[in-house]
Amino acid sequence: MKIGLFIALMLSTFVSNAQVLTYRNGDPFLFCTYGRDDPSRCWWPIQPFLGTTFMVNPLCEPNPDGKPWSADDNLSFEQYGTVCPAGKRPGGWDYAGGQPELVPTYH
Template sequence: MKIGLFIALMLFGFASQAQVLTYRQGDPFLFCTKGRDDPSRCWWPMPPYLGTTYMVNPACEPNPYGKPWSADDVASFEQYATVCPAGQRPGGWDSAAGQPEFVPNYH
């Protein structure tokens, strides 16, 4: 009984630590390189060679006249900060099938 309870708690603990990406249909490559698919988003990812990991839209806060960040902006940025650093270095897109947001379908 105790061993079964221990195993169940361990499995629950491992499952609760998994990060689920809720944007771009769970595609981490596309999300980490292009960000959310929303032209009015308040942040977008930047290539690491530029010295920063993201850029804030000038039309949003912290600009005193900018629009506030939406719940999607905040949630997607939190996911970006936790999911994307797990890849040690970014890979390039190499496919004859087209742009990454169109393979296998638009996402």
């Protein structure tokens, strides 16, 4: 009985620590390289996989006259900080089939 409880506890820990990427169809390469596919977003990555390297849109806060960050801006920024640093080093896109956001479909 104790072993079963231990296994259940370990499985729930693994499930709760799993990172779910909800943008760019869950494609971490595309998300960590280009950010969200939204021209009005308030942040975007500068270099992939570094986690804290990003640029804030000058039309958004902290500009005193800027628009506030949306819920998607905040959630995607949080995911960027947790998902993207997991890559140890940046990879490159090397596929003759097209741009990374177009393969296998647009995302």
